[in-house]
Amino acid sequence: MKRILSALTLLISITAYSQTGKITGKIIDAKTGETLPGATAVIEGTTKGASADFDGNFSINNVPVGKVNLVISYISYDNKILSGVEVKANEVTDVTVQLETSSSQNLQEITVTVEVIKENNAALTILQKNNASVSDGISAETIKRTPDKNTGDVLKRVSGASIQDNKFAIVRGLNERYNVAYINGAPLPSSESDRKAFSFDIFPSNMLDNLVITKTARPDLPGEFAGGIIEISTKSIPDKNFLSVSVGGGYNTITTGKEQLYYKGGKTDWIGLDDGSRGLPTGFPEFGSFSSDPHKQAQLAQETNTGDWGVYSKKFAPNMSYQVTGGYNIQRKERDFLGILASISYNNTNTFYTTKRNTFINSPSPDIPSQPERDYLDKTYSEQTLAGALLNLSCKINENNSLSWKNLYSINSEDRTIHRDGSTNVSETNPSIIRSTAFWFTSNKILSSQLNGDHYLPKAKVKINYVGSYSKVERDVPNLRRSIYTKFDNF
Incomplete structure (x- = not known):
């Protein structure tokens, strides 16, 4: 009896699995006949769909057997619904869809909202590329891979900068009095009572998004520097909930246990x-x-x-x-x-x-x-x-x-x-x-x-x-x- 039930169950599973088909097709412009890469084809009432490749072809697998409505859409084109597309078991249904260009009266405003990411190397490279002045910097992505504990240690890794007394920045060979420190776009006061200087060993390195040194003048920057402006950006607001806990230790052959x-x-x-x-x-x-x-x-x-x-x-x-x-x-x-x-x-x-x-x-x-x-x-x-x-x-x-x-x-x-x-x-x-x-x-x-x-x-x-x-x-x-x-x- 157990063997019969097992065989029957297996037969039902195979039969249920086989009751699907496949829809393929090509999406083109109705006037020019050019393919529309990136156009989408979605089965109405579901989230099952696909995007067209560079040749305008798309493929939707495991579509339930029966008649379905196919919704085709593309930016600046009118949506098109193919009604009653018949899907047969273990067969491929092929369609060709022609989309009409939308008139200007039917076009709706599209708002794209993005958040600037500052902590990775790619974002820092783009920032330097679009900068109107000469600059160098280091991102949080790179800082995480270093043993640096404070911002003074991080500055040593920026091209054209060095550190004096493990805390004062020297940019392009000019000492601390010729440099200016900023945090999140606002100037920092001098940390020394008898001279114009800032001690960069105060900031923990794990709280930085990036650090950028601007070495040439810009209209939106103050003109009180000859070496560079050291701009510190702290971590930004998250776009999702998270909790991170980290614990680290270090063994020093000169000190530990001595x-x-x-x-x-x-x-x-x-x-x-x-x-x-x-x-x-x-x-x-x-x-x-x-x-x-x-x-x-x-x-x-x-x-x-x-x-x-x-x-x-x-x-x-x-x-x-x-x-x-x-x-x-x-x-x-x-x-x-x-x-x-x-x-x-x-x-x-x-x-x-x-x-x-x-x-x-x-x-x-x-x-x-x-x-x-x-x-x-x-x-x-x-x-x-x-x-x-x-x-x-x-x-x-x-x-x-x-x-x-x-x-x-x-x-x-x-x-x-x-x-x-x-x-x-x-x-x-x-x-x-x-x-x-x-x-x-x-x-x-x-x-x-x-x-x-x-x-x-x-x-x-x-x-x-x-x-x-x-x-x-x-x-x-x-x-x-x-x-x-x-x-x-x-x-």
Whole structure:
């Protein structure tokens, strides 16, 4: 009985599968006889159909047996319906369709809406090709394939640009004072208090859409640069919902698992912020008002000595990075209405390096060699933190009006412990032995908030674009402490 049922089931399946046919045909212009590549043929009431190839031919497979209506359409041509096209089982039904050109009165307006993609290499190439000035850049697609943590590292990969002190940009051989920094079309203030310069190591690289350096002048750009304008574009609003979580780690043969000297800092050092424990006490004298009395200086030093001056040892941890990015798109009347993009990133990197410092006393005579004066060996143990948060909102009010609000907050800190061993008066019979330790915490912060508007007035055929921005850059060095121990050899 089981065998009979199996055979019967198989027979029914084959029979049901075989009750289909195929429709092929050619679509041509009724007047000229030319083929119409790209024209579509769809079975009425279904989504089954096909597009014509370069020769105007189309083919629709697995069409149910029976009579169907075939709808033929092409841009700037009147639609045509072939009624009662008969489809037979396992046979091919061939048709030839001639379309009439639509009159101008019947043509309807076609609106094509696209969103510019900025983060891939193709988009960046098109941007440079259409640019009225000479420019070079790098896209987010390329940045993802590099180990770069901040924008300063990314700049090294752009043709014609280099980095000084791992943060200041040099374009076409001209240093930072001759260059200008922009973010999303708005200028950035100087990050340095004593000169015109911007520290590009503040921005996390994973929050960039692209980075473009414009090297020649344009009418729509300011004329205050001689090297180049460095334009940073942060991530744009998503067109669909998504959530991305990434975790990365790095092993450094110089640091990971090796000895690290450190001091006890604040409780919030891990996020790049000082918790206030390094701050000077209330009533500390201003610069220029210190007493010359050594007893008062000693008393003042005792009052400010509130921190722990001890040096401790531990093992360097691996380099770690984390990022969470989410996008949400809200639609109204089947159209994009509100887009939200949020991202949080965190990077922790450990470094260690040594510096050999030697100074010499010039000899009064060219026949006598210079005499060594100081001989130092500095060991620097550094822990760098780069944290960032991004929140972008975009509202498409209607087809002609849209608003966007882009916000970025970034922290870049470095906590260094510098240990020095060496001697002074090296050439003398009684040199001094020097041992010193320095604790140096630096935190750089930037806040950028922008309101962008795009409006189109159809009757006047006028397009209005505007940008309102607020940027704040801070550098905090709460307390640089150094202890020095000196001993003479004959003591």
